[in-house]
Every structure is written in structure tokens, then in C-alpha cells.
Amino acid sequence: MKIARATPPSAGQPSDMVLDEAALKAASTNLDDGPVTPSYGPHREAIIKLLNDALATELVCVLRYKRHHFTADGLASPAIAKEFLVHANEEAAHADLLAERIVQLGGDPDFSPSTLTSRSHADYDESKDLKAMLRANLVAERVAVESYRQMIHLLADKDPTTRRMLEGILAQEEEHADELKDWLHR
Ligand SMILES: [Fe+2]
Numbered sequence: 001m002k003i004a005r006a007t008p009p010s011a012g013q014p015s016d017m018v019l020d021e022a023a024l025k026a027a028s029t030n031l032d033d034g035p036v037t038p039s040y041g042p043h044r045e046a047i048i049k050l051l052n053d054a055l056a057t058e059l060v061c062v063l064r065y066k067r068h069h070f071t072a073d074g075l076a077s078p079a080i081a082k083e084f085l086v087h088a089n090e091e092a093a094h095a096d097l098l099a100e101r102i103v104q105l106g107g108d109p110d111f112s113p114s115t116l117t118s119r120s121h122a123d124y125d126e127s128k129d130l131k132a133m134l135r136a137n138l139v140a141e142r143v144a145v146e147s148y149r150q151m152i153h154l155l156a157d158k159d160p161t162t163r164r165m166l167e168g169i170l171a172q173e174e175e176h177a178d179e180l181k182d183w184l185h186r
Helices: 021-026 044-072 078-104 113-119 130-155 160-184
Strands: none
Touching: 044 078, 044 113, 044 130, 044 160, 078 130, 078 160, 130 160
């Protein structure tokens, strides 16, 4: 089989390593869109929807961890109850990042409590037993990890800022899952 060999670009050939001048010009219009320039692409609404579903997921996670923090208090392991609160606060910080980015992209962050659980990827949980709480949280974290990984894949190079933010959140969700797995096996 013959292997086609790429021809190296010669000095006279135009390179594709140049900026899109028309897009630069267009960036000075539509000022109300803030950081979203006309070349942002056709996926803005879809990206905002992904972020809003992630926001709902984080808010449900805050509620679940808070519930577990207060109801696990007084049980055998106050250290775990304390850990639930740390997680709740970190999920709340993720929710803030997501809401802020949604607004930057010109969207409306959806905090509506009536649709939270139906939009969230992860479940709320009212387990009373400490082991069942740990298990429910581990399941939720793994679902969150999977959803962020998929989102990052979908975003690819469509929005590097949003992708980087999601990568940071993903790393923390992976830490949460790792900690819960350790607690569960103690
Ligand atoms: Fe988490």
C-alpha cells in the first residue's frame, strides 16, 4: 500500500495560522452581548442549558449534603457529618461559578425550586443510616463526574473558558468521590 506523504508547506504558501479579520471586526459590534462575540458559534443556548442542568445538580447536592450533615450529627461519626458540610459548601461554590458563567453568556440561571430535582442529574436522599448516606453521596458524585466529563467532551474547543471551569469542578467532584469511597470502606 502506498502511503501518501504530506507536502511540507513551502515559504511561498499561505499559512492557516492567521486570525480571522472579519471576526475581529465583528467583535466591535453587538456590545450588549458582553464577552460573547458574534463568532461564538450557534451553541450558546445549548451550552447555557447544559450549565443550568449542572446548576440544578449542584443545588440538589447542596441540599442532600446539608440534610446528611444535620441528620448524621450525633451519630457514631461526627467527622463524617463534618465532611458532608465541607462537600455542601464546595458544591455551593460550584453552583455560584455555574450561575456566574450562565449570566456572562447572556443566559438566565435557573434556581427554580419547583423543577430542581427533575433537572438535576443526581438524586436527593433522606437516608438515616450513615453507610446509606455515604453510598447515596458516592452514587451522586459518580453521576456528577460522568456528567461533567461528558459536558467537557461536548464543549471541546467551542468555549475554552467554560470548559476550563468545568474541568476544575470535575477535579473536585472526583476528589469527593474518592473521599466517600474511603469513608465507605473504613
Ligand atoms: Fe461533589
